[in-house]
Amino acid sequence: xxxxxxxxxxxxxxxxxxxxxxxxxxxxxxxxxxxxxxxxxxxxxxxxxxxxxxxxxxxxxxxxxxxxxxxxxxxxxxxxxxxxxxxxxxxxxxxxxxxxxxxxxxxxxxxxxxxxxxxxxxxxxxxxxxxxxxxxxxxxx
Amino acid sequence: xxxxxxxxxxxxxxxxxxxxxxxxxxxxxxxxxxxxxxxxxxxxxxxxxxxxxxxxxxxxxxxxxxxxxxxxxxxxxxxxxxxxxxxxxxxxxxxxxxxxxxxxxxxxxxxxxxxxxxxxxxxxxxxxxxxxxxxxxxxxxxxxxxxxxxxxx
Numbered sequence: 001x002x003x004x005x006x007x008x009x010x011x012x013x014x015x016x017x018x019x020x021x022x023x024x025x026x027x028x029x030x031x032x033x034x035x036x037x038x039x040x041x042x043x044x045x046x047x048x049x050x051x052x053x054x055x056x057x058x059x060x061x062x063x064x065x066x067x068x069x070x071x072x073x074x075x076x077x078x079x080x081x082x083x084x085x086x087x088x089x090x091x092x093x094x095x096x097x098x099x100x101x102x103x104x105x106x107x108x109x110x111x112x113x114x115x116x117x118x119x120x121x122x123x124x125x126x127x128x129x130x131x132x133x134x135x136x137x138x139x140x141x
Numbered sequence: 142x143x144x145x146x147x148x149x150x151x152x153x154x155x156x157x158x159x160x161x162x163x164x165x166x167x168x169x170x171x172x173x174x175x176x177x178x179x180x181x182x183x184x185x186x187x188x189x190x191x192x193x194x195x196x197x198x199x200x201x202x203x204x205x206x207x208x209x210x211x212x213x214x215x216x217x218x219x220x221x222x223x224x225x226x227x228x229x230x231x232x233x234x235x236x237x238x239x240x241x242x243x244x245x246x247x248x249x250x251x252x253x254x255x256x257x258x259x260x261x262x263x264x265x266x267x268x269x270x271x272x273x274x275x276x277x278x279x280x281x282x283x284x285x286x287x288x289x290x291x292x293x294x
Binding site for chain 1: 165166181183184185186188189194197198200201204205207208209211212213214215216232233234235236237238239240241242244258
């Protein structure tokens with residue numbers, strides 16, 4: 001039973017550059033995932049405008065009835081968000097870890113063009129390991 | 142926020158927080174996006190005029206509901222993005238948190254949306270929102286001089 005349902009990475013203009021599904025019943029096709037990512041990017045920006053105090057950095061956690069959505073925004077505007085079961089702990093740590101993997105295996109890859117979809121094998125491999133380790137840790141409680 | 146006496150209303154009021162006023166703002170919208178009530182207790186930063194602010198808030202919630210319904214990982218058959226959903230149909234979110242505020246949301250089956258913006262470390266406010274909805278039913282809907290769809294006075 002997966003604690004994480006899916007992972008999305010969007011670039012600073014709101015385009016989806018990475019989408020991985022880890023076992024949700026509602027698996028989405030490419031077009032839908034692209035639309036959802038752009039929608040999330042806009043919602044993130046609007047939520048900053050509606051803040052009653054200054055210094056808002058956008059939505060970090062969205063809680064719904066059947067899932068939680070954790071979002072991490074890097075300083076450059078790249079957003080990493082993960083859809084998981086309600087109440088899954090340590091998602092912020094996982095997102096930061098994924099950000100580290102992104103900087104190591106994607107950004108330092110000389111053939112990777114910025115803002116383009118991610119097609120880096122090492123990134124996929126290490127990401128799968130990180131998620132698997134997280135899943136084992138959660139199930140082995 | 143001033144709570145009326147609990148004796149006339151069946152659910153008991155939630156325990157008040159020790160620090161008193163925790164909330165920043167409260168909005169109540171009806172099904173069509175008309176803002177029935179807006180209260181603010183603490184809002185240092187005001188970027189838009191109130192009309193635009195209400196429209197932006199309603200639009201944000203409408204789109205977020207549509208996003209959560211589509212993104213629901215447990216539901217197999219979903220409508221396309223942007224299709225208007227009936228209240229209660231599909232998965233809906235109940236709160237989101239940023240680093241400066243937490244927004245709690247509740248939608249009644251009749252489409253009345255109650256939004257409370259509070260400090261980010263506030264706990265689950267669903268019971269409080271239900272209580273506010275009950276107050277709305279008691280004092281607003283049952284008021285014979287109130288016409289639905291107009292702002293609450």
